[in-house]
Amino acid sequence: MPDAIDGNGGRDHGVLAVDMRGVGKSFGASPILRGFDLAIERGSFVALLGASGSGKSTVLRILLGLEDIDSGSVLVAPNRTVVFQDARLVRNLDVSANVLIGQKRTAAARQVAVRALHEVGLSHRLHAWPHTLSGGEAQRVALARALVREPQLLLLDEPFAALDALTRIRMQQLVAELCDRHQPAVLLVTHDVDEALLLADRVVILREGALALDRPVPLGRPRNRNAPGFAALRQELLQILGVNDDVGAGPQAPAIRGAAE
Amino acid sequence: MAEQASSSLPPAGFPRGAVIPAALVVLWAALTETGLWHGPLVVSPSQVLAVPFLDASGREIWAGVGASLLRLAAGTAIGAAAGLAAGLFVGMSRRGGLALSPTLHTLRQIALFAWIPLLTSWFGNGEATKLCFVAISTFFPLFLATEQGLRTVPATLREVAGVLHLSRRRTITALLLPAALPSIGVGVQIALISAWIGTVGAEYAIGNGRGLGSYIASARDQFRMDIVIVGVAVLAAVGAGLHYLSRAAIARLTPWNSPRSSA
């Protein structure tokens, strides 16, 4: 279990929702994180990029208390929730019961759930069974379930990766809107450079166990892909990720390692 | 949709599954009423149909079925409560599971009817032995289904409990139990059939007192084939009825468990 940030850790954490310092983590013989540092201010939206297998989900699971660390220190806001890539709904509870799970069953709580489901556009599916939902609807229920807990820290592990491109765009807009309204700190794990640039205040890239980049996104809001500077930032990130974006450019540099070093 | 409905519930109207039994009865009637098939143990359908209403010993069927159903209900209640409790305990508490599970899994290897000599030597030939036997025949299917249901709750769902800070009690009531319910439902169905076989089997083997089993046993001793056939037919009909009733009840109780939920 990581320490709660409101405990008396000795450092000044008044403005931080996440403070990871020098975190080391290996699975068996293979080190995944080596001296990993990450700080996230309250209310700030950080996108975490990195190649598949680089350890992004591991960072999230450490913050959730689902993985132990080998070395370093982790402080994290106690009130945190998560949306995984799969919605992980309880299939024998209806939509509103899934949102309310573990909460006191008061009229007030029920109202909060109804409002959250309204916010994610699912007012009409309050009593639907999870198996009758589409993938995007199920993810929106998971998002509502996370939001009713009024988290100080919202962790998102590729929540849109399994959705079709159009639904994904709508979900991105929804997340931007909701985060703007509720102001949690957000750590979004994604493979999608565009998604990171559309949503985040800051983009960080995980490579070989540590941050290879930590860069603010100096774009105004609301954002779109045609904003001046968007394309240049996108190119920069792709280069650090070792991806050549041009279709038909021939064999690529070996992923991640070669480029930009 | 229509296909799924018809495959999960018995269709209305004359079911296709009744064609073969009906044909056999017609054949049986044709052979016996014409006298082509005869002998001391051969009876005709009309003789059999008269048994529950006109025959002095045959009329005992009603009281017998009543007694058996009562015995089934009492024994099942005891066995089901115990099986559910043991399944919950073994499925949820790792330490409890390690202590209790080997014993139960060894006992369950004992063939059901091998319990009868043991039980009669402990409790005699009376009601206690029969009830205990019915309870045992319910206990194991329900214990196994409950334990299995809890063990197979996906780890990803268990993580949700931790991530949402559910208390231990809420994790059990809101997450684990509902997730295990479909498996428990199947267990109830199997347990009911097993308990019905156990009820009639115990009555038949022990032979005294009222009940469908002793009804069949005494008819056999008197070479009354017509009464035996009535008894066996009622035995099958009640078993089938229990099966359909429990299946319908479980389908109602688990509305989320429809075909699309396989995803």
Ligand SMILES: Nc1ncnc2c1ncn2[C@@H]1O[C@H](COP(=O)(O)OP(=O)(O)OP(=O)(O)O)[C@@H](O)[C@H]1O
């Ligand atoms: N429980 C575990 N046991 C052993 N190895 C693990 C375990 N969990 C993760 N790993 C390994 O740790 C590495 C990082 O995994 P992680 O899931 O954090 O990657 P990721 O960056 O989220 O990848 P992706 O983008 O594909 O989701 C992988 O090589 C993975 O195989």
Ligand SMILES: [Mg+2]
């Ligand atoms: Mg991952």
